Amino acid sequence: MRPAARMEGLGLSVIRALNEGAPAGCVSLGLGEPSWELPREAREALAAWASSEGSCPYGPNAGTPELRAVFRDFLGATDAEFLVSAGSQGALFSLVHAWAGPGDQVLLPDPGFLAYPTLARLAGAEPVPYPLAPDFSLDPGLFRAVLDSAPRTRLAIVNHPANPTGAGASRGALDEVYAACRARGVVLVSDEVYRELYLDERPAGLADTGIRPGAVVLGSLSKAFAAPGLRLGWAHGDPEVLAPARLVHNAMVSCLSRPAQAAAAALIASAGSVFPRARSELAVRRETLRSAAREHLGWDPPAPAGGFYAWLALPPAGRADPLSFCLAVRDRGGVIVVPGSAFGTRGASYARVSWAGSPVDITEGVRRLSAFWRDQ
Ligand SMILES: Cc1ncc(COP(=O)(O)O)c(C=O)c1O
Numbered sequence: 001m002r003p004a005a006r007m008e009g010l011g012l013s014v015i016r017a018l019n020e021g022a023p024a025g026c027v028s029l030g031l032g033e034p035s036w037e038l039p040r041e042a043r044e045a046l047a048a049w050a051s052s053e054g055s056c057p058y059g060p061n062a063g064t065p066e067l068r069a070v071f072r073d074f075l076g077a078t079d080a081e082f083l084v085s086a087g088s089q090g091a092l093f094s095l096v097h098a099w100a101g102p103g104d105q106v107l108l109p110d111p112g113f114l115a116y117p118t119l120a121r122l123a124g125a126e127p128v129p130y131p132l133a134p135d136f137s138l139d140p141g142l143f144r145a146v147l148d149s150a151p152r153t154r155l156a157i158v159n160h161p162a163n164p165t166g167a168g169a170s171r172g173a174l175d176e177v178y179a180a181c182r183a184r185g186v187v188l189v190s191d192e193v194y195r196e197l198y199l200d201e202r203p204a205g206l207a208d209t210g211i212r213p214g215a216v217v218l219g220s221l222s223k224a225f226a227a228p229g230l231r232l233g234w235a236h237g238d239p240e241v242l243a244p245a246r247l248v249h250n251a252m253v254s255c256l257s258r259p260a261q262a263a264a265a266a267l268i269a270s271a272g273s274v275f276p277r278a279r280s281e282l283a284v285r286r287e288t289l290r291s292a293a294r295e296h297l298g299w300d301p302p303a304p305a306g307g308f309y310a311w312l313a314l315p316p317a318g319r320a321d322p323l324s325f326c327l328a329v330r331d332r333g334g335v336i337v338v339p340g341s342a343f344g345t346r347g348a349s350y351a352r353v354s355w356a357g358s359p360v361d362i363t364e365g366v367r368r369l370s371a372f373w374r375d376q
Helices: 014-020 040-051 065-075 087-099 115-122 140-148 171-184 239-253 258-269 271-297 322-333 359-373
Strands: 082-085 105-110 126-131 153-159 187-191 215-220 233-237 309-313 350-354
Touching (some): 014 322, 040 258, 065 082, 082 239, 087 215, 087 233, 087 239, 105 140, 126 140, 140 153, 140 171, 171 187, 171 215, 215 239, 233 239, 258 271, 271 309, 271 359, 322 359
Parallel strands (some): 187 215
Antiparallel strands (some): 215 233, 309 350
């Protein structure tokens, strides 16, 4: 028996593989999920749902009426202008499948979130990586050069603040990239799932001045709402882009879990207080990272545009084979960091350090890194 050809090269993500094979007592600076408490608003909604009586029916594809009402307020949008999905990953999958197929090209950042090329390949399309600026922010000139050389591009993805680098995109860069895609009839997906996790200034968003034709923005409960396990995200933007993606999403999952939708409605309705709490959790972790990195690595990690990743240059000893090096760091050093090579060829001389974990783990994890980074 042989699975379909598009499965070729598809494996467990390096991040999951690193975590699953970890020896006991290992500290993980590998996973991209908040370690702070699920907000009380979600717990209360889940408890209320659990104690209500009656059946547990499927519900509408588009989400429960209560959830849609909360989204209309939160996004300032009509129902046609958002798709509530099974994680933002569900929206990504649906958009890529709706807009790209065999023979098409999908533009994605390198280094970038590792699901992007996987989803393009699963759709039968060719992933085309584009480089970023030296500080890993979005560079419209570099983006356009790759777009110009990829005539079969149907969809392009930008991610800011970015996984794995924490870098951002200026408003001007977003405008230029959007204009280039629009001129070519290319769908633009702006992945902004880390946007509300900022320390100083709120990063720019593609839809800040209103929905743009041909473009959608992704958001998620998984980061600033601290609820990745609810598996709920969304895409917000041009109804014409969303309409076919809705059909893919319906075919994939029919509709979302009812308890998750009840918790999501409570969380999103409380965004005004949930976000500041998340940012104070983030600020504590950022300070912990800074002091541990200065003390143990002699490194002052640059402030991210948002999110909870630091992008750490590998020591020379780790550059020839970054995966083996990170496996040795894990098995001999007892700490997990993800080799930048997992995120694209241009990430090969870095490691991604997630500081979403507990402050105790951040301090201990960075201390354990020092044996491999210091004096190399
Ligand atoms: C950039 C980016 N986009 C999308 C996702 C998917 O998140 P979720 O499906 O939990 O919303 C992630 C998860 O880590 C991510 O880092």
